[in-house]
Amino acid sequence: MPSQRGEGKILKETTMRNGKPYVLWAWYMEIGTKPDGKPDRIAIRRKNRNDVITARRDILVKLAQGEPLRKDTTTVQAWLEYWLFEIAKPRLRPRVWRGYQSAIKCNIVPYIGQRKLQELEPQHIRFMIKEILNTGKSLRTAEIAYNVLHIALKDAKKEPNLGLRHNVVELVPKPRPKSNSQDAGTQKSLPSGLGRQQRSRKALTSPTARAVIRTSIEANDMLAVRWAMALLTGVRQGECLGLTLDAIDLDEGTFDLSWALHTVPLRRKEDGKRWTGDVYPLEAYDVEEGFEIQPLYKAMCLMRPKTNKSVRMTPIPGPLLVLIRAHVKAMTPNPWGLLFVAPPGQKKVKPGTPMRPKLDEQLWAEALKRADAPDVVLHAARHTTATLLLEAKVPEDVRMAIMGHSSAAVQRMYAHADLGVKRAGLAALDDLIDAEFVVEPDEPPLLALEAGGGDIVDAEFDEETDVTPMQVRPDPAPDDWRYAVFQSA
Numbered sequence: 001m002p003s004q005r006g007e008g009k010i011l012k013e014t015t016m017r018n019g020k021p022y023v024l025w026a027w028y029m030e031i032g033t034k035p036d037g038k039p040d041r042i043a044i045r046r047k048n049r050n051d052v053i054t055a056r057r058d059i060l061v062k063l064a065q066g067e068p069l070r071k072d073t074t075t076v077q078a079w080l081e082y083w084l085f086e087i088a089k090p091r092l093r094p095r096v097w098r099g100y101q102s103a104i105k106c107n108i109v110p111y112i113g114q115r116k117l118q119e120l121e122p123q124h125i126r127f128m129i130k131e132i133l134n135t136g137k138s139l140r141t142a143e144i145a146y147n148v149l150h151i152a153l154k155d156a157k158k159e160p161n162l163g164l165r166h167n168v169v170e171l172v173p174k175p176r177p178k179s180n181s182q183d184a185g186t187q188k189s190l191p192s193g194l195g196r197q198q199r200s201r202k203a204l205t206s207p208t209a210r211a212v213i214r215t216s217i218e219a220n221d222m223l224a225v226r227w228a229m230a231l232l233t234g235v236r237q238g239e240c241l242g243l244t245l246d247a248i249d250l251d252e253g254t255f256d257l258s259w260a261l262h263t264v265p266l267r268r269k270e271d272g273k274r275w276t277g278d279v280y281p282l283e284a285y286d287v288e289e290g291f292e293i294q295p296l297y298k299a300m301c302l303m304r305p306k307t308n309k310s311v312r313m314t315p316i317p318g319p320l321l322v323l324i325r326a327h328v329k330a331m332t333p334n335p336w337g338l339l340f341v342a343p344p345g346q347k348k349v350k351p352g353t354p355m356r357p358k359l360d361e362q363l364w365a366e367a368l369k370r371a372d373a374p375d376v377v378l379h380a381a382r383h384t385t386a387t388l389l390l391e392a393k394v395p396e397d398v399r400m401a402i403m404g405h406s407s408a409a410v411q412r413m414y415a416h417a418d419l420g421v422k423r424a425g426l427a428a429l430d431d432l433i434d435a436e437f438v439v440e441p442d443e444p445p446l447l448a449l450e451a452g453g454g455d456i457v458d459a460e461f462d463e464e465t466d467v468t469p470m471q472v473r474p475d476p477a478p479d480d481w482r483y484a485v486f487q488s489a
Contacts, residue, residue: 010052013045025049027056032161074162076120077113080104083152090288093303094264100148107132107145117156117164125149125172133175140201142175200376203383204231211371217323219370222343225320225327226360227367230378232320234385237378238262241355242302244337250325253316259294259302261338261354266299296336300354 013026024045032040042059046052084104089097111128112120125146132142150169157164204212209231216224229240238260247256265286266275275284278297285301287293294302316324327339334341334352342359344351349359364378 010049010056023047025052027052029059074117075113076115076117077109079117079156079162080108080113080149080152083155087155088152090290093262093291094287095262098265099144103141103145103148107137107141108149117153117162120153120168122168122171125169129172129175139175146172146174200374201380201383202374202376203380203387204373204376206388208371208373209384209388212367212373215371216367221367221370223340223363223367225323226340227364227381228320228323230381231384232317233314234382235314236260236382237357237360238303239305241338241340241357241360243339244302245328245339246337248316248324248328248339250321250328253318253321254313255316256313258304260305261296262293262301262303263299263356264293264301264303296338297354300356 010025010027013024015022015024024047026043026045028044029042030039031042044052044055044059046055081104084097084101088100092100108128111131112124115124128149129142129146132145133139146169150167153164153167153169156162157167213224213228213231216227221227226240229235230237235243235257239257242259242261243255243257244259247258249255266280266284267286268274269284280295280298282293282295285293285295285299292304296302324339331339332352336354338354340355341352342349342355343363346359349356361378364381365375368375
């Protein structure tokens with residue numbers, strides 16, 4: 001065998017076929033080692049010696065150009081299954097990983113899973129996107145499948161044995177919702193019942209956001225402060241549901257977003273049985289090393305954010321701070337010190353336990369319906385904050401620091417957005433909560449002012465402006481829920 005690639009001699013081999021000698025010309029080249037430790041070789045055999053020389057020359061050219069010498073037969077499904085557990089899982093948060101797993105199982109493998117990885121072409125990606133939409137699923141669902149496949153093939157290019165030179169997904173335009181407002185609610189279910197209506201991700205307008213907060217307070221919604229916090233600060237769902245009392249400084253008016261509430265997948269016990277009870281040990285949770293968690297209740301855990309940039313100290317706007325103070329004084333204590341827990345009256349949910357994301361989204365939908373607001377996903381509250389901050393002309397670096405956004409291009413901006421600057425930025429949203437709901441502790445209520453026509457206006461104080469006499473709204477009645485809030489504050 002040759003000691004270096006391409007130096008081997010062309011050999012003459014004779015075998016017996018049907019009792020007669022059969023002559024072939026052969027050339028061998030070692031290209032690596034097999035998993036069992038044995039040499040991995042390429043063999044070329046031809047009847048004519050010149051044909052062997054030509055074939056050898058072609059292989060050496062491929063070798064010089066970095067092309068794969070052997071056509072790999074790995075299918076898209078086989079690679080995705082390996083990639084999902086061995087490469088993606090250690091670096092993804094459990095909830096994100098489950099989303100990847102679902103996209104692969106439901107929207108990638110059924111359409112192109114049996115294709116060989118090296119034979120994947122742009123037409124196959126277009127076919128996958130078309131079939132996803134044909135089942136009644138949304139453009140956003142197709143976009144997620146596109147993104148997951150793109151990341152998986154990007155990692156596949158780093159595997160020498162696969163011989164993948166191009167990421168074919170990059171040759172196909174990404175499917176995107178047709179509206180710049182991120183409203184993806186254009187896909188409808190087919191008669192077969194497959195698929196579902198995609199809820200809008202469009203940001204709420206300022207009057208609509210105000211209506212959601214107002215009607216929630218008037219309806220004695222235990223989560224009114226939750227919706228106000230989402231709309232006024234842009235905190236993510238997990239960050240808000242994972243807020244504990246010791247992370248809130250009511251004197252300074254700040255909260256520390258160092259943990260987020262997540263539903264974490266569970267492992268089986270060594271005997272294969274499921275875990276029982278309300279509190280599980282750390283070994284019960286299917287998380288990779290490097291993820292710091294605090295078990296709370298069943299599969300619900302507090303988890304550190306994925307990056308240090310997501311850990312941030314956020315100021316609380318003045319009107320929201322008053323509502324939070326009232327909420328803290330009126331809330332029933334829970335073992336975990338969570339600010340928001342499951343309210344009573346929910347089916348199959350124990351009151352006072354950590355809030356599951358699906359229940360949180362369900363109650364958000366009820367709050368929107370009560371305010372006659374568009375049916376948008378809960379994450380739209382975060383879009384709303386970003387949009388309102390933009391409309392209020394808050395500088396970009398301050399907006400990014402408030403929202404916890406991060407990228408290499410704007411990383412330098414974080415050093416300039418201190419707590420005072422962020423507080424000033426969020427102050428631009430103070431008027432989303434009407435003055436009639438704002439009561440400072442240990443002080444008389446700041447009552448709402450009414451214009452002569454009876455329209456409620458925001459109380460603004462400007463020493464240089466002449467104030468027109470207005471009627472004063474009376475205190476809330478003793479049987480009004482707001483009265484209890486005022487008294488507790």
